[in-house]
Amino acid sequence: MNSSRDIERLRALSGIKWKRWDDDVIPAWVADMDFATAPAIVDALRQMVxxxxxxxxxxxxxxxxxxxxxxxxxxxxxxxxxxxxxxxxxxxxxxxxxxxxxxxxxxxxxxxxxxxxxxxxxxxxxxxxxxxxxxxxxxxxxxxxxxxxxxxxxxxxxxxxxxxxxxxxxxxxxxxxxxxxxxxxxxxxxxxxxxxxxxxxxxxxxxxxxxxxxxxxxxxxxxxxxxxxxxxxxxxxxxxxxxxxxxxxxxxxxxxxxxxxxxxxxxxxxxxxxxxxGEDWLATTTQTLRANRDHLMARMAAELPEVHVATPEATYLAWLDFRDTSVAADPAKYLLESGRVGLSPGPDFGVAGAGFARVNFATSVEILDEIVDRMVTTLRNGPRT
Ligand SMILES: Cc1ncc(COP(=O)(O)O)c(C=O)c1O
Missing domain, CATH: 3.40.640.10 (Type I PLP-dependent aspartate aminotransferase-like (Major domain))
Known part of the structure:
Protein backbone atom coordinates (compact mmCIF):
# COMPACT_ATOMS: atom_id res chain seq x y z
CA MET A 1 0.00 0.00 0.00
CA ASN A 2 1.19 3.50 -0.80
CA SER A 3 1.31 5.19 2.57
CA SER A 4 1.14 8.80 1.35
CA ARG A 5 -1.82 8.05 -0.95
CA ASP A 6 -3.52 6.25 1.94
CA ILE A 7 -2.93 9.23 4.21
CA GLU A 8 -4.36 11.58 1.59
CA ARG A 9 -7.51 9.44 1.39
CA LEU A 10 -7.87 9.38 5.18
CA ARG A 11 -7.38 13.14 5.53
CA ALA A 12 -10.16 13.72 3.01
CA LEU A 13 -12.69 11.86 5.21
CA SER A 14 -14.99 13.93 7.42
CA GLY A 15 -14.39 11.82 10.54
CA ILE A 16 -12.79 13.25 13.66
CA LYS A 17 -9.76 10.93 13.68
CA TRP A 18 -7.84 12.55 10.84
CA LYS A 19 -9.39 16.04 11.16
CA ARG A 20 -8.41 16.79 14.73
CA TRP A 21 -4.83 17.94 14.25
CA ASP A 22 -2.64 19.63 11.64
CA ASP A 23 -1.61 17.60 8.62
CA ASP A 24 1.84 16.80 9.95
CA VAL A 25 0.34 14.72 12.81
CA ILE A 26 -0.31 10.98 12.39
CA PRO A 27 -3.40 10.27 14.52
CA ALA A 28 -3.65 7.02 16.50
CA TRP A 29 -6.24 7.97 19.07
CA VAL A 30 -10.05 7.60 18.74
CA ALA A 31 -11.26 4.03 18.13
CA ASP A 32 -11.97 4.23 14.41
CA MET A 33 -10.11 2.00 11.98
CA ASP A 34 -8.30 3.35 8.94
CA PHE A 35 -9.87 0.59 6.83
CA ALA A 36 -12.89 0.84 4.54
CA THR A 37 -15.84 -1.11 5.91
CA ALA A 38 -17.19 -4.41 4.52
CA PRO A 39 -18.29 -4.27 0.85
CA ALA A 40 -21.67 -5.77 1.81
CA ILE A 41 -22.31 -2.74 4.01
CA VAL A 42 -21.19 -0.26 1.37
CA ASP A 43 -23.47 -2.01 -1.16
CA ALA A 44 -26.45 -1.83 1.18
CA LEU A 45 -25.88 1.86 1.82
CA ARG A 46 -25.22 2.59 -1.85
CA GLN A 47 -28.51 0.97 -2.78
CA MET A 48 -30.31 3.23 -0.32
CA VAL A 49 -28.56 6.33 -1.63
CA GLY A 278 -20.10 -9.34 7.25
CA GLU A 279 -18.49 -12.33 8.91
CA ASP A 280 -15.87 -13.14 6.26
CA TRP A 281 -14.75 -9.52 6.08
CA LEU A 282 -14.54 -9.46 9.87
CA ALA A 283 -12.39 -12.61 9.93
CA THR A 284 -9.93 -11.08 7.47
CA THR A 285 -9.87 -7.77 9.36
CA THR A 286 -9.26 -9.57 12.65
CA GLN A 287 -6.27 -11.36 11.08
CA THR A 288 -4.89 -8.02 9.90
CA LEU A 289 -5.33 -6.53 13.36
CA ARG A 290 -3.65 -9.48 14.99
CA ALA A 291 -0.67 -9.15 12.64
CA ASN A 292 -0.54 -5.42 13.45
CA ARG A 293 -0.69 -6.16 17.16
CA ASP A 294 2.17 -8.65 16.92
CA HIS A 295 4.21 -6.25 14.80
CA LEU A 296 3.64 -3.41 17.27
CA MET A 297 4.54 -5.58 20.26
CA ALA A 298 7.71 -6.83 18.58
CA ARG A 299 8.87 -3.33 17.71
CA MET A 300 8.02 -1.95 21.17
CA ALA A 301 9.94 -4.76 22.89
CA ALA A 302 12.97 -4.34 20.62
CA GLU A 303 13.11 -0.56 20.32
CA LEU A 304 11.32 0.90 23.34
CA PRO A 305 11.71 -1.70 26.10
CA GLU A 306 11.33 0.98 28.78
CA VAL A 307 7.71 1.52 27.62
CA HIS A 308 5.86 -1.41 29.18
CA VAL A 309 2.82 -2.88 27.49
CA ALA A 310 0.81 -6.04 28.04
CA THR A 311 -0.06 -7.73 24.74
CA PRO A 312 -3.73 -6.92 24.13
CA GLU A 313 -5.90 -10.04 24.02
CA ALA A 314 -8.66 -8.02 22.42
CA THR A 315 -9.45 -4.63 20.79
CA TYR A 316 -7.12 -2.76 18.42
CA LEU A 317 -5.72 -0.64 21.21
CA ALA A 318 -2.51 -0.94 23.18
CA TRP A 319 -2.08 0.69 26.57
CA LEU A 320 1.44 2.01 26.81
CA ASP A 321 3.07 2.51 30.19
CA PHE A 322 5.57 5.37 30.04
CA ARG A 323 6.06 5.62 33.80
CA ASP A 324 9.68 4.48 33.56
CA THR A 325 10.54 7.06 30.90
CA SER A 326 11.53 10.71 31.00
CA VAL A 327 8.14 11.72 29.55
CA ALA A 328 6.05 10.07 32.29
CA ALA A 329 4.47 13.40 33.30
CA ASP A 330 2.42 13.63 30.09
CA PRO A 331 3.52 11.19 27.39
CA ALA A 332 0.69 11.90 24.93
CA LYS A 333 1.32 15.66 25.07
CA TYR A 334 5.04 15.20 24.56
CA LEU A 335 4.60 12.79 21.67
CA LEU A 336 2.04 15.05 20.03
CA GLU A 337 4.03 18.24 20.39
CA SER A 338 7.48 16.83 19.78
CA GLY A 339 6.84 13.69 17.73
CA ARG A 340 3.71 14.71 15.79
CA VAL A 341 1.93 11.48 16.66
CA GLY A 342 -1.53 11.68 18.24
CA LEU A 343 -2.17 9.12 21.00
CA SER A 344 -5.00 9.18 23.57
CA PRO A 345 -3.76 10.65 26.88
CA GLY A 346 -3.84 8.16 29.76
CA PRO A 347 -5.55 10.52 32.24
CA ASP A 348 -8.62 10.60 29.93
CA PHE A 349 -9.19 7.08 31.25
CA GLY A 350 -9.19 8.21 34.88
CA VAL A 351 -6.52 8.96 37.46
CA ALA A 352 -5.27 5.39 37.03
CA GLY A 353 -4.15 6.44 33.53
CA ALA A 354 -1.44 8.87 34.68
CA GLY A 355 1.85 8.06 32.92
CA PHE A 356 0.10 6.02 30.20
CA ALA A 357 -1.09 6.66 26.66
CA ARG A 358 -3.25 4.57 24.32
CA VAL A 359 -2.31 3.78 20.76
CA ASN A 360 -4.74 2.62 18.06
CA PHE A 361 -3.15 0.04 15.75
CA ALA A 362 -6.06 -0.37 13.29
CA THR A 363 -4.23 1.09 10.35
CA SER A 364 -1.96 0.02 7.51
CA VAL A 365 1.34 -1.47 8.56
CA GLU A 366 3.08 1.44 6.82
CA ILE A 367 1.25 4.00 8.97
CA LEU A 368 1.77 1.85 12.05
CA ASP A 369 5.49 1.83 11.34
CA GLU A 370 5.44 5.61 10.99
CA ILE A 371 3.71 5.87 14.38
CA VAL A 372 6.33 3.67 16.02
CA ASP A 373 9.20 5.40 14.18
CA ARG A 374 8.01 8.74 15.50
CA MET A 375 7.72 7.46 19.06
CA VAL A 376 11.17 5.87 18.94
CA THR A 377 12.87 8.87 17.34
CA THR A 378 11.26 11.36 19.71
CA LEU A 379 12.03 9.38 22.83
CA ARG A 380 15.61 8.72 21.71
CA ASN A 381 16.59 11.98 20.03
CA GLY A 382 14.15 14.59 21.28
CA PRO A 383 11.72 16.71 19.22
CA ARG A 384 11.33 16.26 15.46
CA THR A 385 12.77 19.14 13.53
C1 LIG B 1 -15.99 0.60 25.44
C2 LIG B 1 -16.68 1.48 24.45
N1 LIG B 1 -17.99 1.70 24.57
C3 LIG B 1 -18.66 2.49 23.70
C4 LIG B 1 -17.99 3.10 22.66
C5 LIG B 1 -18.74 4.01 21.74
O1 LIG B 1 -19.84 3.38 21.25
P1 LIG B 1 -21.10 4.18 20.72
O2 LIG B 1 -20.61 5.16 19.72
O3 LIG B 1 -21.98 3.14 20.14
O4 LIG B 1 -21.70 4.83 21.91
C6 LIG B 1 -16.63 2.89 22.49
C7 LIG B 1 -15.90 3.54 21.39
O5 LIG B 1 -14.71 3.49 21.30
C8 LIG B 1 -15.96 2.06 23.41
O6 LIG B 1 -14.64 1.82 23.31
Whole structure:
Protein backbone atom coordinates (compact mmCIF):
# COMPACT_ATOMS: atom_id res chain seq x y z
CA MET A 1 0.00 0.00 0.00
CA ASN A 2 1.19 3.50 -0.80
CA SER A 3 1.31 5.19 2.57
CA SER A 4 1.14 8.80 1.35
CA ARG A 5 -1.82 8.05 -0.95
CA ASP A 6 -3.52 6.25 1.94
CA ILE A 7 -2.93 9.23 4.21
CA GLU A 8 -4.36 11.58 1.59
CA ARG A 9 -7.51 9.44 1.39
CA LEU A 10 -7.87 9.38 5.18
CA ARG A 11 -7.38 13.14 5.53
CA ALA A 12 -10.16 13.72 3.01
CA LEU A 13 -12.69 11.86 5.21
CA SER A 14 -14.99 13.93 7.42
CA GLY A 15 -14.39 11.82 10.54
CA ILE A 16 -12.79 13.25 13.66
CA LYS A 17 -9.76 10.93 13.68
CA TRP A 18 -7.84 12.55 10.84
CA LYS A 19 -9.39 16.04 11.16
CA ARG A 20 -8.41 16.79 14.73
CA TRP A 21 -4.83 17.94 14.25
CA ASP A 22 -2.64 19.63 11.64
CA ASP A 23 -1.61 17.60 8.62
CA ASP A 24 1.84 16.80 9.95
CA VAL A 25 0.34 14.72 12.81
CA ILE A 26 -0.31 10.98 12.39
CA PRO A 27 -3.40 10.27 14.52
CA ALA A 28 -3.65 7.02 16.50
CA TRP A 29 -6.24 7.97 19.07
CA VAL A 30 -10.05 7.60 18.74
CA ALA A 31 -11.26 4.03 18.13
CA ASP A 32 -11.97 4.23 14.41
CA MET A 33 -10.11 2.00 11.98
CA ASP A 34 -8.30 3.35 8.94
CA PHE A 35 -9.87 0.59 6.83
CA ALA A 36 -12.89 0.84 4.54
CA THR A 37 -15.84 -1.11 5.91
CA ALA A 38 -17.19 -4.41 4.52
CA PRO A 39 -18.29 -4.27 0.85
CA ALA A 40 -21.67 -5.77 1.81
CA ILE A 41 -22.31 -2.74 4.01
CA VAL A 42 -21.19 -0.26 1.37
CA ASP A 43 -23.47 -2.01 -1.16
CA ALA A 44 -26.45 -1.83 1.18
CA LEU A 45 -25.88 1.86 1.82
CA ARG A 46 -25.22 2.59 -1.85
CA GLN A 47 -28.51 0.97 -2.78
CA MET A 48 -30.31 3.23 -0.32
CA VAL A 49 -28.56 6.33 -1.63
CA UNK A 50 -29.11 5.41 -5.29
CA UNK A 51 -32.83 4.97 -4.73
CA UNK A 52 -33.29 7.83 -2.23
CA UNK A 53 -34.62 5.25 0.18
CA UNK A 54 -34.89 7.56 3.17
CA UNK A 55 -38.58 7.38 4.07
CA UNK A 56 -40.23 6.32 7.33
CA UNK A 57 -39.53 2.61 7.36
CA UNK A 58 -38.15 2.04 10.75
CA UNK A 59 -40.45 -0.03 12.91
CA UNK A 60 -39.45 -3.40 11.44
CA UNK A 61 -35.86 -2.84 12.64
CA UNK A 62 -37.10 -3.15 16.21
CA UNK A 63 -37.71 -6.85 15.51
CA UNK A 64 -35.15 -7.72 12.88
CA UNK A 65 -32.03 -6.24 14.47
CA UNK A 66 -32.48 -8.01 17.84
CA UNK A 67 -32.95 -11.32 15.98
CA UNK A 68 -29.86 -10.77 13.86
CA UNK A 69 -27.82 -9.93 16.94
CA UNK A 70 -29.17 -13.04 18.69
CA UNK A 71 -28.03 -15.20 15.76
CA UNK A 72 -24.65 -13.45 15.61
CA UNK A 73 -24.01 -13.81 19.32
CA UNK A 74 -25.18 -17.42 19.47
CA UNK A 75 -23.02 -18.39 16.51
CA UNK A 76 -19.89 -16.60 17.69
CA UNK A 77 -20.07 -16.67 21.49
CA UNK A 78 -22.53 -19.45 22.26
CA UNK A 79 -24.97 -17.10 24.00
CA UNK A 80 -28.36 -16.26 22.55
CA UNK A 81 -29.72 -12.92 23.75
CA UNK A 82 -33.50 -12.95 24.07
CA UNK A 83 -34.84 -10.78 21.20
CA UNK A 84 -37.90 -10.03 23.34
CA UNK A 85 -35.65 -8.40 25.92
CA UNK A 86 -33.48 -6.58 23.37
CA UNK A 87 -34.04 -3.01 22.29
CA UNK A 88 -32.35 -1.03 19.55
CA UNK A 89 -30.70 2.19 20.72
CA UNK A 90 -28.87 4.96 18.97
CA UNK A 91 -25.44 4.39 20.53
CA UNK A 92 -23.91 1.95 22.97
CA UNK A 93 -23.50 4.67 25.56
CA UNK A 94 -27.18 5.61 25.46
CA UNK A 95 -28.52 2.46 27.17
CA UNK A 96 -25.75 2.69 29.79
CA UNK A 97 -26.97 6.17 30.76
CA UNK A 98 -30.63 5.08 30.53
CA UNK A 99 -30.13 1.96 32.67
CA UNK A 100 -28.28 3.89 35.35
CA UNK A 101 -30.98 6.53 35.48
CA UNK A 102 -33.68 3.87 35.86
CA UNK A 103 -31.96 1.52 38.29
CA UNK A 104 -30.05 3.94 40.52
CA UNK A 105 -30.71 7.26 42.26
CA UNK A 106 -28.63 10.41 42.66
CA UNK A 107 -25.87 9.80 45.19
CA UNK A 108 -25.77 6.03 44.57
CA UNK A 109 -22.36 4.51 43.89
CA UNK A 110 -21.44 3.09 40.48
CA UNK A 111 -18.30 0.99 40.08
CA UNK A 112 -16.00 1.58 37.12
CA UNK A 113 -13.10 -0.77 36.44
CA UNK A 114 -10.36 1.80 35.91
CA UNK A 115 -8.60 2.91 33.83
CA UNK A 116 -11.56 2.81 31.48
CA UNK A 117 -13.17 4.34 28.39
CA UNK A 118 -13.41 8.05 29.17
CA UNK A 119 -17.16 8.73 28.58
CA UNK A 120 -18.10 6.31 31.39
CA UNK A 121 -16.91 8.88 33.92
CA UNK A 122 -19.19 11.59 32.54
CA UNK A 123 -22.16 9.23 32.43
CA UNK A 124 -21.75 8.48 36.13
CA UNK A 125 -20.78 11.91 37.38
CA UNK A 126 -23.13 14.09 35.29
CA UNK A 127 -26.01 11.92 36.49
CA UNK A 128 -25.08 12.81 40.08
CA UNK A 129 -24.01 9.24 40.85
CA UNK A 130 -20.94 8.58 42.98
CA UNK A 131 -17.90 7.20 41.16
CA UNK A 132 -16.66 4.05 42.91
CA UNK A 133 -13.30 3.19 41.43
CA UNK A 134 -12.06 -0.33 41.26
CA UNK A 135 -8.49 0.04 40.03
CA UNK A 136 -7.30 -2.94 38.00
CA UNK A 137 -3.77 -4.04 38.79
CA UNK A 138 -1.43 -2.09 36.55
CA UNK A 139 0.52 -4.88 34.89
CA UNK A 140 -1.89 -7.69 34.08
CA UNK A 141 -5.17 -5.76 34.35
CA UNK A 142 -6.89 -8.68 36.03
CA UNK A 143 -10.03 -8.58 38.18
CA UNK A 144 -9.37 -9.81 41.70
CA UNK A 145 -12.45 -10.72 43.71
CA UNK A 146 -11.13 -9.58 47.09
CA UNK A 147 -9.91 -6.26 45.77
CA UNK A 148 -13.23 -5.73 43.99
CA UNK A 149 -15.17 -6.55 47.14
CA UNK A 150 -13.04 -4.09 49.11
CA UNK A 151 -13.89 -1.32 46.63
CA UNK A 152 -17.66 -1.63 47.11
CA UNK A 153 -19.14 1.09 49.34
CA UNK A 154 -22.42 0.86 51.29
CA UNK A 155 -24.09 3.12 48.71
CA UNK A 156 -22.95 1.13 45.65
CA UNK A 157 -25.84 0.01 43.44
CA UNK A 158 -24.32 -0.79 40.05
CA UNK A 159 -21.18 -1.69 38.12
CA UNK A 160 -20.33 -0.71 34.58
CA UNK A 161 -18.05 -3.35 33.14
CA UNK A 162 -16.16 -2.95 29.89
CA UNK A 163 -15.58 -6.43 28.45
CA UNK A 164 -13.37 -6.70 26.48
CA UNK A 165 -11.68 -3.89 28.30
CA UNK A 166 -10.74 -0.57 26.74
CA UNK A 167 -7.93 0.54 27.15
CA UNK A 168 -6.01 -2.50 28.51
CA UNK A 169 -7.15 -4.92 25.78
CA UNK A 170 -8.06 -7.61 28.32
CA UNK A 171 -10.78 -10.12 27.48
CA UNK A 172 -11.83 -11.03 31.00
CA UNK A 173 -11.83 -14.78 31.59
CA UNK A 174 -14.55 -16.97 33.06
CA UNK A 175 -13.17 -16.82 36.61
CA UNK A 176 -12.90 -13.01 36.58
CA UNK A 177 -16.43 -12.64 35.24
CA UNK A 178 -17.68 -15.15 37.82
CA UNK A 179 -16.08 -12.93 40.46
CA UNK A 180 -17.98 -9.91 39.13
CA UNK A 181 -21.20 -11.94 39.16
CA UNK A 182 -20.56 -13.10 42.71
CA UNK A 183 -19.90 -9.58 43.99
CA UNK A 184 -23.01 -8.34 42.15
CA UNK A 185 -25.07 -10.97 43.94
CA UNK A 186 -23.48 -10.34 47.34
CA UNK A 187 -24.18 -6.60 47.17
CA UNK A 188 -27.32 -6.76 44.99
CA UNK A 189 -25.85 -4.71 42.15
CA UNK A 190 -26.95 -4.12 38.58
CA UNK A 191 -24.19 -5.03 36.10
CA UNK A 192 -24.07 -3.06 32.87
CA UNK A 193 -21.64 -4.80 30.55
CA UNK A 194 -20.37 -2.86 27.54
CA UNK A 195 -19.39 -5.54 25.02
CA UNK A 196 -18.87 -3.35 21.96
CA UNK A 197 -15.39 -4.91 21.53
CA UNK A 198 -16.80 -8.46 21.48
CA UNK A 199 -15.61 -9.36 17.98
CA UNK A 200 -11.95 -8.37 18.23
CA UNK A 201 -10.64 -11.06 20.55
CA UNK A 202 -7.48 -12.85 19.44
CA UNK A 203 -6.47 -16.47 19.53
CA UNK A 204 -5.80 -17.66 23.06
CA UNK A 205 -8.58 -15.57 24.61
CA UNK A 206 -12.36 -15.59 24.16
CA UNK A 207 -15.28 -13.26 24.53
CA UNK A 208 -17.66 -14.35 27.27
CA UNK A 209 -20.90 -12.33 27.34
CA UNK A 210 -21.63 -11.48 30.98
CA UNK A 211 -25.25 -12.62 30.73
CA UNK A 212 -24.10 -16.07 29.55
CA UNK A 213 -22.80 -16.86 33.04
CA UNK A 214 -26.22 -18.06 34.17
CA UNK A 215 -29.76 -17.00 35.06
CA UNK A 216 -28.66 -14.85 37.99
CA UNK A 217 -26.17 -12.86 35.87
CA UNK A 218 -28.74 -12.69 33.04
CA UNK A 219 -31.39 -11.13 35.23
CA UNK A 220 -29.24 -8.58 36.99
CA UNK A 221 -27.53 -7.32 33.86
CA UNK A 222 -27.83 -5.06 30.85
CA UNK A 223 -25.58 -6.04 27.93
CA UNK A 224 -24.82 -3.30 25.41
CA UNK A 225 -23.12 -3.73 22.07
CA UNK A 226 -23.22 -2.76 18.39
CA UNK A 227 -21.86 -3.64 14.98
CA UNK A 228 -20.21 -0.23 14.88
CA UNK A 229 -16.82 -1.08 16.41
CA UNK A 230 -16.35 -4.31 14.48
CA UNK A 231 -17.33 -2.78 11.14
CA UNK A 232 -16.08 0.78 11.57
CA UNK A 233 -19.48 2.47 11.56
CA UNK A 234 -19.11 4.80 14.53
CA UNK A 235 -20.85 7.70 12.81
CA UNK A 236 -23.93 5.71 11.83
CA UNK A 237 -25.35 5.38 15.36
CA UNK A 238 -27.06 2.06 15.84
CA UNK A 239 -26.65 -0.18 18.89
CA UNK A 240 -28.50 -2.83 20.89
CA UNK A 241 -29.04 -3.55 24.57
CA UNK A 242 -30.21 -6.76 26.21
CA UNK A 243 -32.30 -5.69 29.18
CA UNK A 244 -32.05 -8.79 31.36
CA UNK A 245 -32.78 -6.78 34.51
CA UNK A 246 -36.59 -6.71 34.88
CA UNK A 247 -36.39 -3.31 36.57
CA UNK A 248 -34.51 -1.78 33.64
CA UNK A 249 -36.70 -3.54 31.05
CA UNK A 250 -39.85 -2.21 32.76
CA UNK A 251 -38.36 1.27 33.18
CA UNK A 252 -37.42 1.47 29.50
CA UNK A 253 -40.88 0.29 28.43
CA UNK A 254 -42.45 3.02 30.56
CA UNK A 255 -40.36 5.90 29.24
CA UNK A 256 -42.34 8.60 27.46
CA UNK A 257 -42.61 7.80 23.73
CA UNK A 258 -39.97 9.54 21.62
CA UNK A 259 -37.75 10.38 24.59
CA UNK A 260 -34.99 8.17 23.19
CA UNK A 261 -35.55 9.14 19.57
CA UNK A 262 -35.84 6.83 16.59
CA UNK A 263 -33.43 4.64 14.69
CA UNK A 264 -31.43 6.02 11.78
CA UNK A 265 -32.25 3.98 8.68
CA UNK A 266 -28.67 4.12 7.36
CA UNK A 267 -27.29 2.81 10.63
CA UNK A 268 -29.96 0.12 10.80
CA UNK A 269 -29.33 -1.09 7.23
CA UNK A 270 -25.58 -1.09 7.82
CA UNK A 271 -26.09 -3.14 10.99
CA UNK A 272 -28.29 -5.57 9.07
CA UNK A 273 -25.68 -6.00 6.35
CA UNK A 274 -22.91 -6.42 8.92
CA UNK A 275 -24.65 -9.11 10.95
CA UNK A 276 -26.05 -10.88 7.89
CA UNK A 277 -23.14 -10.74 5.45
CA GLY A 278 -20.10 -9.34 7.25
CA GLU A 279 -18.49 -12.33 8.91
CA ASP A 280 -15.87 -13.14 6.26
CA TRP A 281 -14.75 -9.52 6.08
CA LEU A 282 -14.54 -9.46 9.87
CA ALA A 283 -12.39 -12.61 9.93
CA THR A 284 -9.93 -11.08 7.47
CA THR A 285 -9.87 -7.77 9.36
CA THR A 286 -9.26 -9.57 12.65
CA GLN A 287 -6.27 -11.36 11.08
CA THR A 288 -4.89 -8.02 9.90
CA LEU A 289 -5.33 -6.53 13.36
CA ARG A 290 -3.65 -9.48 14.99
CA ALA A 291 -0.67 -9.15 12.64
CA ASN A 292 -0.54 -5.42 13.45
CA ARG A 293 -0.69 -6.16 17.16
CA ASP A 294 2.17 -8.65 16.92
CA HIS A 295 4.21 -6.25 14.80
CA LEU A 296 3.64 -3.41 17.27
CA MET A 297 4.54 -5.58 20.26
CA ALA A 298 7.71 -6.83 18.58
CA ARG A 299 8.87 -3.33 17.71
CA MET A 300 8.02 -1.95 21.17
CA ALA A 301 9.94 -4.76 22.89
CA ALA A 302 12.97 -4.34 20.62
CA GLU A 303 13.11 -0.56 20.32
CA LEU A 304 11.32 0.90 23.34
CA PRO A 305 11.71 -1.70 26.10
CA GLU A 306 11.33 0.98 28.78
CA VAL A 307 7.71 1.52 27.62
CA HIS A 308 5.86 -1.41 29.18
CA VAL A 309 2.82 -2.88 27.49
CA ALA A 310 0.81 -6.04 28.04
CA THR A 311 -0.06 -7.73 24.74
CA PRO A 312 -3.73 -6.92 24.13
CA GLU A 313 -5.90 -10.04 24.02
CA ALA A 314 -8.66 -8.02 22.42
CA THR A 315 -9.45 -4.63 20.79
CA TYR A 316 -7.12 -2.76 18.42
CA LEU A 317 -5.72 -0.64 21.21
CA ALA A 318 -2.51 -0.94 23.18
CA TRP A 319 -2.08 0.69 26.57
CA LEU A 320 1.44 2.01 26.81
CA ASP A 321 3.07 2.51 30.19
CA PHE A 322 5.57 5.37 30.04
CA ARG A 323 6.06 5.62 33.80
CA ASP A 324 9.68 4.48 33.56
CA THR A 325 10.54 7.06 30.90
CA SER A 326 11.53 10.71 31.00
CA VAL A 327 8.14 11.72 29.55
CA ALA A 328 6.05 10.07 32.29
CA ALA A 329 4.47 13.40 33.30
CA ASP A 330 2.42 13.63 30.09
CA PRO A 331 3.52 11.19 27.39
CA ALA A 332 0.69 11.90 24.93
CA LYS A 333 1.32 15.66 25.07
CA TYR A 334 5.04 15.20 24.56
CA LEU A 335 4.60 12.79 21.67
CA LEU A 336 2.04 15.05 20.03
CA GLU A 337 4.03 18.24 20.39
CA SER A 338 7.48 16.83 19.78
CA GLY A 339 6.84 13.69 17.73
CA ARG A 340 3.71 14.71 15.79
CA VAL A 341 1.93 11.48 16.66
CA GLY A 342 -1.53 11.68 18.24
CA LEU A 343 -2.17 9.12 21.00
CA SER A 344 -5.00 9.18 23.57
CA PRO A 345 -3.76 10.65 26.88
CA GLY A 346 -3.84 8.16 29.76
CA PRO A 347 -5.55 10.52 32.24
CA ASP A 348 -8.62 10.60 29.93
CA PHE A 349 -9.19 7.08 31.25
CA GLY A 350 -9.19 8.21 34.88
CA VAL A 351 -6.52 8.96 37.46
CA ALA A 352 -5.27 5.39 37.03
CA GLY A 353 -4.15 6.44 33.53
CA ALA A 354 -1.44 8.87 34.68
CA GLY A 355 1.85 8.06 32.92
CA PHE A 356 0.10 6.02 30.20
CA ALA A 357 -1.09 6.66 26.66
CA ARG A 358 -3.25 4.57 24.32
CA VAL A 359 -2.31 3.78 20.76
CA ASN A 360 -4.74 2.62 18.06
CA PHE A 361 -3.15 0.04 15.75
CA ALA A 362 -6.06 -0.37 13.29
CA THR A 363 -4.23 1.09 10.35
CA SER A 364 -1.96 0.02 7.51
CA VAL A 365 1.34 -1.47 8.56
CA GLU A 366 3.08 1.44 6.82
CA ILE A 367 1.25 4.00 8.97
CA LEU A 368 1.77 1.85 12.05
CA ASP A 369 5.49 1.83 11.34
CA GLU A 370 5.44 5.61 10.99
CA ILE A 371 3.71 5.87 14.38
CA VAL A 372 6.33 3.67 16.02
CA ASP A 373 9.20 5.40 14.18
CA ARG A 374 8.01 8.74 15.50
CA MET A 375 7.72 7.46 19.06
CA VAL A 376 11.17 5.87 18.94
CA THR A 377 12.87 8.87 17.34
CA THR A 378 11.26 11.36 19.71
CA LEU A 379 12.03 9.38 22.83
CA ARG A 380 15.61 8.72 21.71
CA ASN A 381 16.59 11.98 20.03
CA GLY A 382 14.15 14.59 21.28
CA PRO A 383 11.72 16.71 19.22
CA ARG A 384 11.33 16.26 15.46
CA THR A 385 12.77 19.14 13.53
C1 LIG B 1 -15.99 0.60 25.44
C2 LIG B 1 -16.68 1.48 24.45
N1 LIG B 1 -17.99 1.70 24.57
C3 LIG B 1 -18.66 2.49 23.70
C4 LIG B 1 -17.99 3.10 22.66
C5 LIG B 1 -18.74 4.01 21.74
O1 LIG B 1 -19.84 3.38 21.25
P1 LIG B 1 -21.10 4.18 20.72
O2 LIG B 1 -20.61 5.16 19.72
O3 LIG B 1 -21.98 3.14 20.14
O4 LIG B 1 -21.70 4.83 21.91
C6 LIG B 1 -16.63 2.89 22.49
C7 LIG B 1 -15.90 3.54 21.39
O5 LIG B 1 -14.71 3.49 21.30
C8 LIG B 1 -15.96 2.06 23.41
O6 LIG B 1 -14.64 1.82 23.31
Missing amino acids: DSSDFGYNLTSFDDSIPKLWADWSERRFGWRPDPERTRVFSTTLQPIAVALSIATSPGDGVVLFTPVYAPFFGIVEKAGRELVEYKLDQTEWRIDIDALRAAITPGTRAMVLCNPHNPSGRAFDASELAAVAQIAEEFDLLVISDEIWQDFVYLGAEHIPFASLGPEAWSRSVIVTAASKSFNLGGLSCAVAHLGSPKVAKGVAELPPHLLGGINALGAHATHAAWEH
